Amino acid sequence: MLSRTADSLYWTGRYIERADFLARILEATLRLAAIPTRGDGDAETVWASALASAGAPKALGRSPTEKSVREYLAFAPDNASSITACITRARTNARSVRTALTVELWEAINGAWNGLEEQGQPTRRDEFARFLEWVKTVTLSVEGATSRTMLRNDGYYFLRLGAAIERADNTARLLDVKYHLLLPEGERVGGQLDYFQWTTLLREVSALTAYRWVYRDSVKPWLVADLLVLNRQMPRSLASCQASIVRYLERLANDYGRRGPAQRLAADRMRAFDNSRIEDIFQSGLHEYIQAFLGENGRLGQAIHDQYLS
Amino acid sequence: MAFDEMSGDGGGVRESYRGLARWLAxxxxxxxxxxxxxxxxxxxxxxxTFAVYGDAESSERLIPFDVVPRIIGAAEWAGLEAGLVQRVRAINLFLADVYGAQECLKAGIVPAELILTNPxxxxxxxxxxxxxxxxxxxAGVDLVRTGEDGFYVLEDNCRTPSGVSYMLENREMMMRLFPDLFADYPVRPVETYADMLLSSLRASAxxxxxxxxxxxxLTPGPFNSAYYEHSFLADKLGVDLVEGRDLFVDDGKVFMRTTQGRQQVDVVYRRIDDDFLDPLTFRPYSTLGVPGLMTAYQAGTVTLANAVGTGVADDKAVYTYMPEIIRFFTGEEPILKNVPTWRCREPEALKEVLSKLDQLVVKEVGGSGGYGMLVGPAATRAEIEAFRKKLINDPDDFIAQPTLDLSTAPTLDKGELHGRHVDLRPFVLSDPNGVRVAPGGLTRVALKPGSLVVNSSQGGGTKDTWVLDV
Structure with missing residues (x-):
């Protein structure tokens, strides 16, 4: 496969994943902002936090408002990480490698792009919520078309690798913004506000129900962290994303008959996950742990780029 | 009244259209x-979609598709096919001669300076x-028709002719929309085009x-107006669609960058003009091509399709000599006619052209896509006078032709069928084993009432083209 084709597939996967993540953050924030009685902070801090979770804490200066954050994360054409820009870029990448996609997958991506115009840029909360719902639906249909129609060959693996790297990055950044909420009990007592924030955090990664199934317990911060960092059943956890990355890299290595630095780096990281316990992670600092993870995720992305995409 | 593909000169329905007429009724x-x-x-x-240059608002547009097919009977087609094969055979021989012994220049068939100073x-x-x-x-040869037996060649496109994806997609669409109509019609399949092309390219490696x-x-990239077609063809051929940056030249050979390292490339079906192929030989600042490609090509390690330098055969000034070229290289009378053409480089012709600009179509020799031409009968007085100045300043750059009364074909307009002017571009493939024509082509239709300009960049549409088996 052409390196450029692989690169475009990889970024198609990344941008679709990012669009989905942004929709989820915005949706959870809308919900949190709608709760009337919160202990401290005001609506602005909630939206500032959404901005930080999306990886752009300083993008809107000192006082982001609901309007400006929504606008920025959903529609801003100049923001590489707005929903509109992600769908447009995913489609541009997909268009440049159409021949590597099935008709169904191309139609799903092109359909999402065509739909942007129809959706417009709604400002009313209910309409905006419907827009987010629509984004989740189109990313799901891209996902469905990928898994139901793509041949399981290198093209598929690069699409999936991009999505997995992006997803790991998103979960890690989200955790980093919220890590102070997850500090072990005793350091800071969770009140009513924290409870809402924890559930919001779980909603952001569609994991509220999953949490209850896995832990059969009320929402406790270290369990939330365990779910999102180490739990292998949770598809957005760092460990799950890492396992996906390893799996797709190994399949590529098998198909191509050659392992390289990307495979070795990914396998090393996977071993580190297998030996981790959440208590130890808290012991040495969740923030530091996540920062280290983000750094390694970036290095792995670079290794994949050097080995295959350039 | 123009000749109509369905009703001929107005006396009832022509044989090939009878089934359609019944179905429509x-x-x-x-x-x-x-x-x-x-x-x-x-x-x-x-x-x-295709991209429209200089139109940021709607940079991707659909080419309007008309659902009423253009139908060509078996006997009509047989004549066209023979003419096309003859013509393209002659063009290949002509190019081999121009870049070889130059017998046709020595024999005075074509003025040498017209070739050697040609851009x-x-x-x-x-x-x-x-x-x-x-x-x-x-090759994509543009034909027009003025009567039952009046087919004329308007242009020989010998560089990177486009439009074949529409031939294939239009058929696909028609079979989807009107399956019952196909049940009654012995339409020859065009779907074999990809196989024909693949075998031609293989045989030319x-x-x-x-x-x-x-x-x-090889495509210039997603921003090119024909990008859809490039990706479509790569897909149908089952080969990689590459951009210049995917290729590199090493040790006189062409390679592509793949996820498993370099892979040597033997045949490049390039949809990039000569000028942009290799910045080391042609335009130095072009980033579309591949540095060193010409060196590899000259070393014979790679086939470029079409070859470099074929533009000299579809130049509008050289076109006027095509009947002589066919006679010289095949020893046969041309089967397909040229449109009678005044070469403005000849003083007598120029005088005549200037005297009746309002009746003629004047074309820039190097132009394409319907740009830079004057359609006399449709032009304003001011446009004609402006063109007259250009013509007097630079007569070598222009040819003139009578405005042909192009045939019309029934076309849907606001729910009703009206005759609209059409042309036809069949696709002709050459390889070491011979010359073949795909049984069909791209029919372009001028959607505006009375308009003679069929180019998609100027508001033209397309139709499916049916070549009948019997």
Missing amino acids: DAPEGLLQARSRQAELFFRRMGI HYVPEMQGRRPPRGVWVHI PEAAGADPTIVV
Whole structure:
């Protein structure tokens, strides 16, 4: 496969994943902002936090408002990480490698792009919520078309690798913004506000129900962290994303008959996950742990780029 | 009244259209319109678009598709096919001669200065023979019709003719929309085009490439107006669609960058003009091409389709000599006629042209896509006078032709069928084993009432083209 084709597939996967993540953050924030009685902070801090979770804490200066954050994360054409820009870029990448996609997958991506115009840029909360719902639906249909129609060959693996790297990055950044909420009990007592924030955090990664199934317990911060960092059943956890990355890299290595630095780096990281316990992670600092993870995720992305995409 | 593909000179329905006429008579009111809307939706969903230059608002547009097919009977087609094969055979021989012994220039068939100073003449090709000796692997010859037997060649497109994806997609669409109509019509399939093209490209690979040559389609990229077609063709051929940056030249060979390292490329079906192929030989600042590609080409390690320098054969000034070229190289009378043409470079002709500009079509010799031309009968007085100045300043750059009364074909307009002017571009493939024509082509239609300009960049549409078996 052409390196450029692989690169475009990889970024198609990344941008679709990012669009989905942004929709989820915005949706959870809308919900949190709608709760009337919160202990401290005001609506602005909630939206500032959404901005930080999306990886752009300083993008809107000192006082982001609901309007400006929504606008920025959903529609801003100049923001590489707005929903509109992600769908447009995913489609541009997909268009440049159409021949590597099935008709169904191309139609799903092109359909999402065509739909942007129809959706417009709604400002009313209910309409905006419907827009987010629509984004989740189109990313799901891209996902469905990928898994139901793509041949399981290198093209598929690069699409999936991009999505997995992006997803790991998103979960890690989200955790980093919220890590102070997850500090072990005793350091800071969770009140009513924290409870809402924890559930919001779980909603952001569609994991509220999953949490209850896995832990059969009320929402406790270290369990939330365990779910999102180490739990292998949770598809957005760092460990799950890492396992996906390893799996797709190994399949590529098998198909191509050659392992390289990307495979070795990914396998090393996977071993580190297998030996981790959440208590130890808290012991040495969740923030530091996540920062280290983000750094390694970036290095792995670079290794994949050097080995295959350039 | 122009000749009509369906009703001829007005006396009833022509043989090849009888089935369609019956079907139309039985079709419920509004059916064609409904199918037409379906077609548009489908084309948009598939992303079958072309880009319009200099139009930022709608940089991707659909080419309007008309659902009423253009139908060509078996006997009519047989004549066209023979004429096209003869013409393209002659063009290949002509190019081999121009870049070889130049017998036709010595014999005075074509003025030498017209060739040697032609902007499309590529001196780097002088004395070269492309791998397997094929120059124009793919030609798209534009034909127009003025009467029952009045087919004329309007242009020989010998560089990178486009439009074949519409031939294939239009058929696909028609079979989807009107399956019942196909049940009654012996329409020859065009779907074999991809196989024909693939076998032609394989057969044209350098000898050293062996039995399974690596073929790629080279595109300028997604912003090119024909990008959809490039990706479509790569897909149908089952080969990689590459951009210049995917290729590199090392040790006189062409390679592509893949996820498993370098892979040698044997045949490049390039949809990039000569000027942009290799910045080391042609335009130095072009980033579309591949540095060193010409060196590899001259070393014979890679086939370019079409060959470099073929533009000299479809130049509008050289066109006027095509009948003589055919006679010289094949020893036969041309089967297809040229449109009578005044060469403005000749003083007598120029005088005559200037005297009746309002009746003529004047074209820039190097122009294409319907740009830079004057359609006398449709032009304002001011436009004619402006063109007159250009013509007097630079007569060598222009040819003039009578405004032909192009045939019309029934076309859907606001729910009703009206005759609209059409042309026809069949696709002709050449390889070392011979010359073949795909049984069909692209019919372009001028959608505006009375308009003679069929170019998609100027508001033209397309139709499916049916060649009948019997």
